[in-house]
Amino acid sequence: MPNCPECTHREKKKIQAKYEEETLEEDRDRQELFKLFDEIEIPMKMDEKNRRHFICKRCGLYATREEISDIRFKLNQKEKTREDKHDDYLDWWQKSKKEKQEN
Numbered sequence: 725m726p727n728c729p730e731c732t733h734r735e736k737k738k739i740q741a742k743y744e745e746e747t748l749e750e751d752r753d754r755q756e757l758f759k760l761f762d763e764i765e766i767p768m769k770m771d772e773k774n775r776r777h778f779i780c781k782r783c784g785l786y787a788t789r790e791e792i793s794d795i796r797f798k799l800n801q802k803e804k805t806r807e808d809k810h811d812d813y814l815d816w817w818q819k820s821k822k823e824k825q826e827n
Contacts, residue, residue, distance in 0.1 A: 725767040728780035729796040735764045
Protein backbone atom coordinates (compact mmCIF):
# COMPACT_ATOMS: atom_id res chain seq x y z
CA MET A 725 0.00 0.00 0.00
CA PRO A 726 1.31 3.48 -0.82
CA ASN A 727 1.89 6.07 1.88
CA CYS A 728 -0.18 9.25 1.82
CA PRO A 729 2.09 11.90 0.23
CA GLU A 730 0.44 14.87 1.94
CA CYS A 731 0.51 13.41 5.47
CA THR A 732 4.05 12.12 4.93
CA HIS A 733 5.20 15.56 3.76
CA ARG A 734 3.68 17.22 6.84
CA GLU A 735 5.33 14.67 9.15
CA LYS A 736 8.71 15.19 7.44
CA LYS A 737 8.46 18.93 8.02
CA LYS A 738 7.67 18.37 11.71
CA ILE A 739 10.54 15.90 12.14
CA GLN A 740 12.99 18.19 10.35
CA ALA A 741 12.00 21.21 12.46
CA LYS A 742 12.32 19.20 15.67
CA TYR A 743 15.68 17.75 14.55
CA GLU A 744 17.07 21.19 13.69
CA GLU A 745 15.83 22.57 17.00
CA GLU A 746 17.34 19.79 19.12
CA THR A 747 20.61 19.20 17.24
CA LEU A 748 23.52 21.61 16.96
CA GLU A 749 24.32 22.61 13.39
CA GLU A 750 27.80 21.04 13.43
CA ASP A 751 26.39 17.74 14.78
CA ARG A 752 23.68 17.39 12.13
CA ASP A 753 23.87 14.41 9.78
CA ARG A 754 21.65 14.07 6.71
CA GLN A 755 21.75 10.26 6.93
CA GLU A 756 20.40 10.42 10.47
CA LEU A 757 17.59 12.69 9.30
CA PHE A 758 16.76 10.36 6.39
CA LYS A 759 16.56 7.43 8.83
CA LEU A 760 13.95 9.38 10.78
CA PHE A 761 12.07 10.04 7.53
CA ASP A 762 12.11 6.32 6.65
CA GLU A 763 10.28 5.51 9.88
CA ILE A 764 7.20 7.46 8.71
CA GLU A 765 4.43 5.12 7.63
CA ILE A 766 0.96 6.42 6.84
CA PRO A 767 -0.53 3.71 4.60
CA MET A 768 -3.55 4.43 2.48
CA LYS A 769 -6.42 1.97 2.30
CA MET A 770 -7.63 0.63 -1.05
CA ASP A 771 -11.18 1.67 -1.92
CA GLU A 772 -13.41 -1.42 -1.75
CA LYS A 773 -15.81 -0.21 -4.46
CA ASN A 774 -13.28 1.14 -6.91
CA ARG A 775 -10.08 -0.93 -6.71
CA ARG A 776 -8.04 1.71 -8.56
CA HIS A 777 -8.29 4.37 -5.85
CA PHE A 778 -6.74 4.71 -2.41
CA ILE A 779 -8.07 6.58 0.63
CA CYS A 780 -6.05 8.15 3.44
CA LYS A 781 -7.80 7.64 6.77
CA ARG A 782 -5.93 10.58 8.26
CA CYS A 783 -6.56 13.42 5.80
CA GLY A 784 -9.19 11.94 3.47
CA LEU A 785 -7.11 12.06 0.26
CA TYR A 786 -8.78 9.98 -2.47
CA ALA A 787 -6.50 9.28 -5.42
CA THR A 788 -5.14 6.73 -7.90
CA ARG A 789 -1.51 5.56 -7.84
CA GLU A 790 -0.70 7.98 -10.66
CA GLU A 791 -2.25 10.92 -8.81
CA ILE A 792 -0.36 9.94 -5.65
CA SER A 793 2.86 9.92 -7.65
CA ASP A 794 2.09 13.36 -9.11
CA ILE A 795 1.32 14.81 -5.66
CA ARG A 796 4.53 13.32 -4.24
CA PHE A 797 6.55 14.85 -7.12
CA LYS A 798 5.01 18.31 -6.61
CA LEU A 799 5.62 18.23 -2.85
CA ASN A 800 9.25 17.17 -3.28
CA GLN A 801 10.12 19.91 -5.76
CA LYS A 802 12.34 22.65 -4.41
CA GLU A 803 10.55 25.96 -4.08
CA LYS A 804 12.15 28.78 -6.02
CA THR A 805 13.69 31.37 -3.77
CA ARG A 806 14.11 35.05 -4.51
CA GLU A 807 17.79 34.47 -5.37
CA ASP A 808 16.86 31.76 -7.87
CA LYS A 809 14.43 34.11 -9.59
CA HIS A 810 17.04 36.86 -9.55
CA ASP A 811 19.65 34.54 -11.11
CA ASP A 812 17.17 33.42 -13.78
CA TYR A 813 16.39 37.04 -14.64
CA LEU A 814 20.09 37.93 -14.73
CA ASP A 815 20.81 35.01 -17.08
CA TRP A 816 17.93 36.05 -19.30
CA TRP A 817 19.10 39.67 -19.35
CA GLN A 818 22.68 38.78 -20.22
CA LYS A 819 21.59 36.31 -22.87
CA SER A 820 19.33 38.83 -24.58
CA LYS A 821 22.10 41.41 -24.43
CA LYS A 822 24.50 39.06 -26.23
CA GLU A 823 21.91 38.33 -28.89
CA LYS A 824 21.43 42.07 -29.46
CA GLN A 825 25.17 42.55 -29.99
CA GLU A 826 25.26 39.75 -32.58
CA ASN A 827 22.55 41.40 -34.68
